[in-house]
Amino acid sequence: MEADTEATETRSIERVAMIGAGTMGRQIAALVARSGRPVRLFDTAPEMLTAAPQRIREETLTQPGLDRYAHHRFRLEPPADVDAMIARIALADSLADAVVDADLVIEAAPEVLELKRDLFADLSLLAPAAILATNSSSMPSSLIASAVGDPGRLLNMHFFAPVWFRAMVELMSCGQTRPEVMASAEAFGASLGIVVAVVRGESKGFIINRVWRAVKREALRVVDEGHADPEDVDRLWMLFFGTPSGPFGIMDMVGLDVVADIETSYQQVATDPADKPSATLREMVRRGALGEKSGEGFYHHPNPEYSNPRWLAGEADEPNERGA
């Protein structure tokens, strides 16, 4: 690895450590291994770690979500040789073992600030020269910077699930990230074959989650205020934008409890007094209508009403009239 001297230099990222073998850790590990690089994967839960290779194999071969993203004009092809990809992912015995020789460490542990700060304090010592990245979906890396000895090598690298279809990453500085570190991360992202977007300055929600949050907030507000029901919002959205689902359908996919938590985190820093918890959302979470995961949310699952072309045409309005 080159020393980080010149601001304009980039360092070659060849060896990657992936911390966390959950939903995102597995997918990012696969994405990196797909590019031909060796990955060392670590998780504090041994069962998550040992199950990872088989789960990566299944997820890569079956491509969950393919039906939803079939219309995408840009998506990643799974590797021709899935076994070779998985062989490049080594399971590490410890955090120290994971980061040995790593040029880049990507963290995808739970979305808990203190946990991440503790983890990065360890990484700062165990991997003194590596670029350190968090995959946090809501926390600016500036919140972690004081836990790292040299915050000049820390940044946000925000990947998306499913990686094969949402083939993109957002990069954001911690405010002190050195230009060569940003440039190296950018080159690394491009080398994975995905779209790289660099956030300028600091933005809660980075780029797309912030835009999506505004859509969610207004969609919920229109319903809370009684101007429309969720189905009309989605129907008009789908016709207007030509998408296979609308905001409420997507909220059902994410899980309404998760959506409510995310809404709360934005409301805590909101400057608009009208930015209040949605009564509609709160009531649905209270009665356990959480979306796809509970079988009922704004729609009934697994065949949500909006998947029926007659529903889109406004001819199948009954909530219980399922998709074709």
Ligand SMILES: NC(=O)c1ccc[n+]([C@@H]2O[C@H](COP(=O)([O-])OP(=O)(O)OC[C@H]3O[C@@H](n4cnc5c(N)ncnc54)[C@H](O)[C@@H]3O)[C@@H](O)[C@H]2O)c1
């Ligand atoms: N799920 C998504 O769609 C998504 C998308 C973008 C970003 N993210 C972010 O990625 C991160 C991980 O999310 P996820 O959905 O993969 O979570 P997850 O719960 O599926 O996985 C987290 C994993 O981290 C492990 N873990 C806990 N503490 C650890 C530690 N100290 N060291 C190593 N491993 C540890 C857990 O055992 C678990 O396997 C979060 O910050 C989340 O906000 C998630």
